[in-house]
Amino acid sequence: MSSVSPLVSCRAIRKTYNHGEAQTPALRGADLDIHGGELLILAGPSGCGKTSLISIIGGMLDADSGDCKVLDKNIRTMSAQQRARFRGQHIGFVFQSFNLLPALTAVENISVPLLLQGVPRKAAESQARIVLESLGLASRADHSPGRMSGGQQQRVAIARALVHEPRLIICDEPTSSLDHDAGQTVMETLRKVARTAGRALLVVTHDPRIFCFADRIARMDDGRVISIETHSPKNFLS
Ligand SMILES: Nc1ncnc2c1ncn2[C@@H]1O[C@H](COP(=O)(O)OP(=O)(O)OP(=O)(O)O)[C@@H](O)[C@H]1O
Ligand SMILES: [Mg+2]
Structure with missing residues (x-):
């Protein structure tokens, strides 16, 4: 795993949100590597910068400074158009708030990434x-999403992030609306995906019930990754 370059490599990422006079520092020099074949959980208290960091890795938010490479490409120096194309091809993202299209059915929502790549309907x-x-x-x-529970919408959002088989799948709190059994099913599916050669999963969670699915757990606090813990293989035999 360590002989090949990581799928994601972030160094000294800084981000401050500016609203007029008010400044909120969200990331204060965050470092993170994610390797092919692993499921990495990112944990930490509310407001410590998890969503900000994964949004930068996912190409949806620009950092103020630092390096962020995904699949050896510097995501920070791409044009908006290059970044959108790169994201559509290589990254699946499950938003904390799902972001499903309300007028479409579950299957239609999930099909969108494939249709964007020119796959016939x-x-x-x-x-x-x-x-x-x-x-x-x-x-x-x-x-349609309006006729589904929060947990059902969440699973549709997860399916949409997996359907085009991207190399990197980023999930923000993917089990927050799920009961124990549905959460385990989702994590087992995500773990299988991570085992596919050359793919990786980055999962933000507060949910200790799913920590056992991780290969590594990175903990954030106050805008930085402060520790990384490796799990013993017995915890993730499938
Ligand atoms: N769009 C924004 N404008 C201004 N401040 C923001 C914005 N988004 C996040 N912040 C602030 O940046 C900091 C980090 O937020 P972030 O959403 O990255 O945290 P988080 O770890 O994902 O929290 P949670 O666990 O509650 O989702 C917080 O202090 C938050 O208030
Ligand atoms: Mg968040």
């Missing part, structure tokens, strides 16, 4: 159904 929708089924939600395939 029928093939995209059949792939979407397969992923939805693996997350235990086949029965809601043709429902």
